Amino acid sequence: xxxxxxxPHRPHSxxxxxPLSRPAHPPPPRPLPPxxxxxxxxxxxxxxxxxxxxxxxxSPASIAxxxxxxxxxxxxxxxxxxxxxxxxxxxxDAQVESLAVRLxxxxxxxxxxxxxxxxxxxxxxxxQQMADAASRDPELVTVMVxxxxxxxxxxxxxxxxxxxxxxxxxxxxxxxxxxxxxxVYVASVPNLKRLWEQGRGNPLGKEVWKLGICPSMLGDADxxxxxxxxxxxxxxxxxxxxxxxLKEVCATDRRCRFDGNAVYDYRFDTDQLSxxxxxxxxxxxxxxxxxxxxxTVTAAGPVA
Numbered sequence: 001x002x003x004x005x006x007x008p009h010r011p012h013s014x015x016x017x018x019p020l021s022r023p024a025h026p027p028p029p030r031p032l033p034p035x036x037x038x039x040x041x042x043x044x045x046x047x048x049x050x051x052x053x054x055x056x057x058x059s060p061a062s063i064a065x066x067x068x069x070x071x072x073x074x075x076x077x078x079x080x081x082x083x084x085x086x087x088x089x090x091x092x093d094a095q096v097e098s099l100a101v102r103l104x105x106x107x108x109x110x111x112x113x114x115x116x117x118x119x120x121x122x123x124x125x126x127x128q129q130m131a132d133a134a135s136r137d138p139e140l141v142t143v144m145v146x147x148x149x150x151x152x153x154x155x156x157x158x159x160x161x162x163x164x165x166x167x168x169x170x171x172x173x174x175x176x177x178x179x180x181x182x183x184v185y186v187a188s189v190p191n192l193k194r195l196w197e198q199g200r201g202n203p204l205g206k207e208v209w210k211l212g213i214c215p216s217m218l219g220d221a222d223x224x225x226x227x228x229x230x231x232x233x234x235x236x237x238x239x240x241x242x243x244x245x246l247k248e249v250c251a252t253d254r255r256c257r258f259d260g261n262a263v264y265d266y267r268f269d270t271d272q273l274s275x276x277x278x279x280x281x282x283x284x285x286x287x288x289x290x291x292x293x294x295x296t297v298t299a300a301g302p303v304a
Contacts (some may be wrong), residue, residue, distance in 0.1 A: 006214075007183075013051045015131055023162045032113045037116070039164070039215055041128075041276045051150055052151075054255060056141075056182075056183065056255075056257070056302075057139060057140075057183060057299075058298045058299075058300075060103060060138075060139035060140035060183060060297070061104065061112060061137070061139050062104075062112040062113065062135050062137075062139050062140070063089065063090060063100045063103065063104070063109075063112070063113040063138055063142065064078060064113070064114045064115075064116060064134075064138040064140075065087065065113070065116065065133075065141070065142045066091035066129035066132075066133055066141060066142070066143055066144075067089075067116055067117040067118035067121065067126075067129075067142070067144040067145045067297070068117060068118065068119065068120065068121040068128060068144065068145050068147060069082070069117075069121075069148075069280060070088070070117075070144055070145050070190075070280060070289070071087055071089050071090075071115065071117035072084055072118070073085065073091060074286075075277045076278050076280075076281060076283055078276070079208070080175075080208075080211070080276070080277075082119055084115050086175055086283050086286050087115055087177045088287070088288075088289035088290040088293065089107065089115065089117075089144070089290070089293070090113040090115045091286065092106065092109065092110065093151040093283065095283050095284075096283055096287045096290055097141050098113075098290050099142065099291060099293045099294055102290065103140075103294070103297070103298075114133065114138070116132045117129065117144075117145075118135050121148060122145070122146075122149045122150060122159060122173070123145055123146060123149050123159060123163075123164050123167040123168055124159070124167045125145075125147055125300075126168065127167070127170050127171045128264065129171075129176045130171045130172070131174050131175075133175070133182075134175050134177075134178035134182070134286070135180075136184070136234075138182055139176075139177070139182060139183060140141040140182065140183045140184070140185060140297065141175065141179075141182055141184050141185070142185045142293060143184060143185065143186045143187065144186075144263070144289075145189075146164070146189035146242045146243075147190060147214070147239075148190065149164055149194060149238075150189070150216065150217070150235050150242065151214035151215070151235075152215070152218060153215055153216070154215075154216060155216055155231055155234045155235060157216070157234070158216065158234075158238050161241045162268075163244070164241075164242055165245045165249060166244055168245060168246065168249050168267070168278060172184070172249065172253055172256070176253075178283065181292060183255045183256070184250070184255060185256075185296060186246050186250045186256060186259065186260065187258070187289070187292070187293065187299050188246060188247075188258070188259050188260075188261045188264040188265075189239050189264060190239075190241050190263055190264060190266075190268070191217065191239065191245070191264050191265070191266075192217045192235055192236065192239055193217065193233075193235065193236045194267065194268060195217075195233055195268060195278075196232065198215050198269055198270055199270075199273055199277075199278030200218075202270075203280045204278070205242050205277060205279070206221050206222075206278075208276065208277040208278070209221055209277070209278075209279070212278065213246060214228050216231065216232065216234075216235050217235045219231075222232065227298055239264070240264075243261055246258055247261075253265075253289055257296055257297070257303070258302075258303065259292060259293070260296070260303030260304065262290065262292045262303070263292055266288060266292065268281070268285060269286075270285050271285075272284045272285030273285060274290055276285045
C-alpha cells in the first residue's frame with residue numbers, strides 16, 4: 001500500500017467564524033449509500049428474456065400425427081374404413097390440403113410427415129403413439145384425441161376426468177423423454193352433441209350409428225325424453241371437462257399450443273360430416289380441421 005502523506009501542522013484559532021476555525025484534520029468521509037438491489041431496466045429485460053418461453057417455430061420441417069379415427073380419416077372415403085390420405089394432419093388429398101401439405105408442400109409432406117393415430121384410440125393409448133412419433137424426431141406433433149373417451153357404451157363407462165388428465169400428462173412426458181424440443185399442437189375434442197344434432201335427421205346415418213358409433217351420445221337418436229337428454233348432456237359436460245384438461249396440461253409445457261377450443265366451437269354442418277356415418281368429418285370437414293390447425297400453428301402467438 002502507498003503510505004498516506006502526513007498533513008502539515010497548521011495553526012488554528014478557537015474563535016468562532018475565524019477562517020482557520022476548523023479542525024486540523026478533515027472529518028471522515030460520509031459512507032456511501034448501500035448498493036440498490038433493484039435491477040436496472042436493461043438487467044430486468046435480460047432477466048425476463050432468460051425465463052421467456054422458447055421461440056415458436058411457425059414453419060416446422062417435419063410432422064407426426066397422433067390421435068384417433070378423425071386423424072385417420074375414418075369414414076371419409078368408404079364406410080367403416082380408414083382413409084389416411086384425407087387426414088387433416090398428414091393427408092395428401094388436394095381437396096383437404098392437410099396441415100403437412102400447407103407447411104411442407106406436397107413433396108415435403110410425402111417424405112417428412114407420419115401418421116401414428118389409430119381408430120378407436122383413447123387418451124390411455126396416447127403414450128405409445130407419442131413414443132412411436134418421437135422415434136422420428138419430428139419438429140411438430142399434432143394431437144387430436146378424447147372423443148372415444150366420451151363415446152362409450154354408457155356414460156358410466158366414460159373415462160374419468162382425473163384419469164384423462166393423468167394419461168395426457170404421461171403422454172407428454174413420454175414425448176419429452178426422447179424429443180424435448182418437439183413442438184406440440186393440441187386440438188380440442190369436437191362438440192359431440194352438435195354432431196348428433198346435425199346427423200340425426202339422416203335415416204342412413206342413424207342406421208350406421210346402431211353399429212356402435214358413439215353409443216353414449218348417438219344411441220336412441222330419436223329419443224328426446226328427459227333421460228336421453230340427460231345422458232347427452234352428461235357426455236357434453238364430459239367433453240367440456242376434457243378440453244379444460246387439454247388446455248391446462250398443454251399450458252404447463254413451454255412448447256405446446258392448444259387450439260383455444262376452436263375445433264369444439266366449430267359448427268360442423270352436414271357438408272362437413274361423412275355421408276357414410278354422419279358423424280366423422282368428410283373431406284370438407286377434414287379440410288376445416290386442417291385450416292384450424294394451420295391457423296394455430298402459424299400464429300404469431302398462442303391462442304388466448
